[in-house]
Amino acid sequence: MLTETVALLDEHGEAGLNFRALAGRLGGGVGSIYWYVSSKDELLDRASDHVLADVLAAVAEVGGGDPVDDLRTIAVTLFDAIVDRPWLGAYFMRNTLVQPNALRLFETLGQQALRLDLTARQRFHAVSAVVGFVVGTAADLGQEPPAEVLSGEVDRDEYLAATVEQWRQLDAEAFPYLHEIADEFEAHDDTDQFRAGLDLLLAGLRLQAGG
């Protein structure tokens, strides 16, 4: 059931998941789903945790190298998982502290931080910061494209170009920053953008850990 739920979410986005479509795909009745799950929220929680299991498996071997580098590896893996599943980002921010695999992921990140020379509070803040940054950036970058793009009317590049064009038409003196990054944005790569920010955060952490 969770597999089919995830498939539906991947194919039609968060809005495409409803009980009737899911029941149809499972070849059963609508009411049957409630035997296994008490609400749609629980279904989404379970589906999220189901996907997190894959992330967890992917980072199972991490832990041997430099602690900060290992933190980066885990963060990148989590980022990749959320970026191509926009619905995961939204639901990762709910009940994160209770869902079993989310807890395990926190623990895995935390264990790298344990190898750094930090106070308990600094460690707590560091891990929270990494998770916050990953989830926030991934949810932002992975946001569902507007309907015109989704329906194939306009290309994604065209859409980006159109927004940038809008920036360029703003007053150059009042918006010097937007003008400067217009070119940058048009050619930007989401993953690069994420990694650059993550590296800033981790550089700050390395500094704090005195290494």
Place this chain on the structure above:
Amino acid sequence: MLTETVALLDEHGEAGLNFRALAGRLGGGVGSIYWYVSSKDELLDRASDHVLADVLAAVAEVGGGDPVDDLRTIAVTLFDAIVDRPWLGAYFMRNTLVQPNALRLFETLGQQALRLDLTARQRFHAVSAVVGFVVGTAADLGQEPPAEVLSGEVDRDEYLAATVEQWRQLDAEAFPYLHEIADEFEAHDDTDQFRAGLDLLLAGLRLQAGG
């Protein structure tokens, strides 16, 4: 209309905003709203941008001091605005690149970054990172508390204590990190947590800017 929309969102959360309640509060009919707004999404976009205007006004005077400190000031202001309006976080990640006040906020942040010795790409990445971190952390920390807490059945502190208790019952050898931060988490303050992470990010940025 936007004022009433924001009031409804503040009072009853995102789920409490519906067209019938809004129409009732405005003393009009349901259909009338569609004369001013073409969909609920647009209503939420407009309401978000409406609130962002206040944030923008609050940081209008920022810009005289140390660039990184000014970045921090703006980030903290934005964070505070999102934390006590959970719905704002969710909708800040949509259409951020088109809504006028969101653009102005990007510009304001970017103008501080313009005073740092960075390449255009580094600047773009830095501002994106700050926004991603602020929005992600604020949305995470400001998430709607579960129904039991909202209805007043259990205290917020009791709820936190219960989650921590759950952590403590995990195997201490398999979950050393969660055990270490249990005390930390029980007494933690959201704003401190955010600022500590932000300072890590900004420390990394300062390092990159060679200052």
Place this chain on the structure above:
DNA sequence: GATACGATAGAACGATGTTCGATCCGACGC
């Protein structure tokens, strides 16, 4: 063969976003 219980099915309900046609109201021309 009767009973109990895990499991399934789908009709019905209430809430919500949205559409649609009817209606109101004030300005304007004559």
Place this chain on the structure above:
DNA sequence: GCGTCGGATCGAACATCGTTCTATCGTATC
């Protein structure tokens, strides 16, 4: 004063969705 037109308002009606409820099935157990 009357008629007309377009901006603005209203609420009934529709489609969709999550959820509830009750009837029913299938199988293990006595």
